[in-house]
Every structure is written in structure tokens, then in C-alpha cells.
Amino acid sequence: MFDQCIESDSFGVVSDAAIACGALFGTRQWHEFMIRTTADDILDHCLFSFENTVGETSFVPLYLLSGSVYWRMGEVAANMTENVLRYPVAVLSSLYSFSNPLNSCSSSEGVLQVLDRALDAAEGWSAEALLVTNLEFGPALSVLRDKRPPDSEIRLDATCRARLPKSLDDYIGTLSKSGRSDMRRRHRRASEAGVKFVQRWGSDAIDYLPQFLALTEQVASNHDNPPVYDLATLEAATTVPGMVLLTAEADGRILAGSITFIHQDSCVVWSAGVHYPALNTHHPYVFLFAETVELAIALGCRWVDYGRRTYEFKRRHGLYFTDLHTFVYHTSKTDAGLGSRMRQMDESMSAYMGF
Incomplete structure (x- = not known):
């Protein structure tokens, strides 16, 4: 029921689930849907492309947000007494996507190029910070930690999957x-x-x-x-x-x-x-x-991804958890207290999830 893995000579081991379950979120059609939503307040957006581990072109969007209902839900779950983010913020992959398309990128160079372009865009937008959302354990997360370590990190959620x-x-x-x-x-x-x-x-x-x-x-x-x-x-x-x-x-x-x-x-x-x-x-x-x-x-x-929250129901019904990490990169506009608020929220979210 757990992940099989695909080996990339130039990069490392990418889980079969990350490729299969994340493929939807790397399509143009998903991006076009996201920019039509009104759940998040999108001020601007752009789209970066890269080659995924099966040799296809995938896309990861960057959004400039003036507010996010889903992020606010996380703050409520973590019992935060103040808003963690100061808007606007740039978000690399929507909070409404269970998996960041970068999880299936075929090379470390591709991951780093996308991040550098996103950081440049965030600065150009005068964003308060850049959030790289829903990274799961694998090469993309590892290369970012090693080559572009974030200023802070939070395990915001987990998605629940099963191999069918x-x-x-x-x-x-x-x-x-x-x-x-x-x-x-x-x-x-x-x-x-x-x-x-x-x-x-x-x-x-x-x-x-x-x-x-x-x-x-x-x-x-x-x-x-x-x-x-x-x-x-x-x-x-x-x-x-x-x-x-x-x-x-x-x-x-x-x-x-x-x-x-x-x-x-x-x-x-x-x-x-x-x-x-x-x-x-x-x-x-x-x-x-x-x-x-x-x-x-x-x-x-071959896979079902039943999404986030309601963890106990999903555990009882055969799904396993994949942690989703958000990396936070500061910009020239970032306020001095963001790092400590993120650490507090990370600790509170771990207590909320209970695993």
C-alpha cells in the first residue's frame, strides 16, 4: 500500500505516489482553474515550466496573494493569537494543491532554477515572503534544504493516500x-x-x-x-x-x-x-x-489521494499520511517576527495533527 520509487540518475529517488498523485497539480488546466477561484485573493500570477521524472513538461504556478482562507484555517487550527503572515505574500504552488509539482521535478538544477525565478518575482512584487508549499519527502525537498535552505519551515498539513x-x-x-x-x-x-x-x-x-x-x-x-x-x-x-x-x-x-x-x-x-x-x-x-x-x-x-484533515477517519479506512512541508523564504520586505511566528505555528500544528 506504500510508495514505490523511481530512480533518477541525476537526482535521486522520487516516490511513485508523488509523481502519480501530484500530476494533476502540474497541469495548465489546474493553474487556469486556480486563477479563476475566489477562495484566495490573487493579485498577480505567473507560471514556470520544468521537466518531470517521466520526461513530460509540468508547470508550477506562482501567486501573489493578499489573503488566503486556507492559510487562515491553518492559523485557526494552530490556535495562533495573531496572524502569522503579513500580506502580500508569494506562494509557489497553490495551498489548494495537495502536492507541489516540484516534487516530481527531474533534476536538482530544475528545482533550483524555479526557486530562483520565484524569489526574483517575489522581490519584484514587493512580497513579504515566498512560501513554497506542500513539499513532500523526496529529492526536491532535500535539494532545497541543502542548496537553498529556507529561513523557516512548517509542516502545515498531511495528505492521505493509498495504493489501490x-x-x-x-x-x-x-x-x-x-x-x-x-x-x-x-x-x-x-x-x-x-x-x-x-x-x-x-x-x-x-x-x-x-x-x-x-x-x-x-x-x-x-x-x-x-x-x-x-x-x-x-x-x-x-x-x-x-x-x-x-x-x-x-x-x-x-x-x-x-x-x-x-x-x-x-x-x-x-x-x-x-x-x-x-x-x-x-x-x-x-x-x-x-x-x-x-x-x-x-x-x-493505481492511487487514491483523499486529501487533508479528518486524519483519524482516513487512518481507520486504510490511508497513510504524507507530510506536507512549507518552506518560507524571506524577502527584503519580511518583518523581523515572521520566523518566530512560523516556529510557533509549526509546533502548534504538530500538536493539532497528533502525529
Whole structure:
């Protein structure tokens, strides 16, 4: 269930999961989606290209932000008494991408060239700092630590993945004995309660996004977080090839759902929501999880990336954690207290995640 690795003669070992699960976020279409979102306040942007480990051209975007809902959610989770960032800040790869495209870069030279260009742009924009987000363990992270050490570093989150076997039964078989019986029992009870699995691809999802958005807001509120998405952002997501709204429904109502992307051989569950009162009566979230895994396998996916947060649920259901690090580089505009605030937030986030 864990990563296989690909060896690059000039660089080092890159995990199979980093390549497969991160491929979506290195596409032009993903960047075009991100600049249409309104969840982050984007003042300016540019796009850098590089060769990835499978010999293809990937892209990593740089955004100048005047605010970020997702970063603010991290500050809330870390119980920070003051805002950590002073805006505007430059961000290399969106906070809404589970993996930085640089994780799959084919060479140390490519990583360093992108970073140097991003630092130049950040200075030109008079950014308060440059954040290189969602770096996972591997050559890109290592070469930056060695050749361009950041001024500070924070483990902001972790994404949750699994390598997919040949069938849903095989997947359930990898769970603990209690996990296997719980998933089968909840899936059966959901079916007995009339819950159905529905797929709506691309623009067919648009009319159902307001219902889904309300579920994501329930999740945010339940965890004392600000809403992470808005309707304009979700509508923009429908333009990305492979986007599908997956839902668990009963009596014409969405009880749980996710915005998911099928890209190459990966299934990326990007956003999810649930109607909490139905959790113990209709079991929609476990039902949706099982149906999503089965769909991904049927579509030929080798990996599922179920995204960030709700760690305990994901651990119980067979996913493993990949730490996501953010490197912070100071600019001529950086205030003197940023480093200490970052260290405090890093310690608090580790306590919040619990691993």
C-alpha cells in the first residue's frame, strides 16, 4: 500500500505516489482553474515550466496573494493569537494543491532554477515572503534544504493516500479486522436505507453544487474553521478535465459528496462534505468512501489521494499520511517576527495533527 520509487540518475529517488498523485497539480488546466477561484485573493500570477521524472513538461504556478482562507484555517487550527503572515505574500504552488509539482521535478538544477525565478518575482512584487508549499519527502525537498535552505519551515498539513489493489474487496481486506467489519456494515446499512451513489461529470454537476457547498460549510463549522470554498470556486472546478461530483443520496437529497478528479492513473478527492445528522442513520460518508474506491479501481487508477484533515477517519479506512512541508523564504520586505511566528505555528500544528 506504500510508495514505490523511481530512480533518477541525476537526482535521486522520487516516490511513485508523488509523481502519480501530484500530476494533476502540474497541469495548465489546474493553474487556469486556480486563477479563476475566489477562495484566495490573487493579485498577480505567473507560471514556470520544468521537466518531470517521466520526461513530460509540468508547470508550477506562482501567486501573489493578499489573503488566503486556507492559510487562515491553518492559523485557526494552530490556535495562533495573531496572524502569522503579513500580506502580500508569494506562494509557489497553490495551498489548494495537495502536492507541489516540484516534487516530481527531474533534476536538482530544475528545482533550483524555479526557486530562483520565484524569489526574483517575489522581490519584484514587493512580497513579504515566498512560501513554497506542500513539499513532500523526496529529492526536491532535500535539494532545497541543502542548496537553498529556507529561513523557516512548517509542516502545515498531511495528505492521505493509498495504493489501490484490483478490487474493493481486496482494499477492504487490507484494513484491520474491526475496520473491515465496520466498512462492510455501514455500506450495507446505507444501501438498506436507500442511499445511492451518483456520478455527475464536469458541467453536469453545476446545478448540484449549491447543495454540495452547504455540506462543505457544515464540515468547516463542525471543526471551527472558516468556509474554505465558495460557489464560484466550485463552478470553476467543473472546467478541469476529469472533474466529477460524487455523491451519496437518499430521497433526492445529497447526504455526502466530494469533488474528485480522475487524472491519468490517480483519483484525487479534492473537497468533501457531509450532512452530519445522517451519519448514524444513513452512513453516507463511509458509503461514499467505499464507492469512490470502487469507481477509481474500475477506471484503472493505481492511487487514491483523499486529501487533508479528518486524519483519524482516513487512518481507520486504510490511508497513510504524507507530510506536507512549507518552506518560507524571506524577502527584503519580511518583518523581523515572521520566523518566530512560523516556529510557533509549526509546533502548534504538530500538536493539532497528533502525529
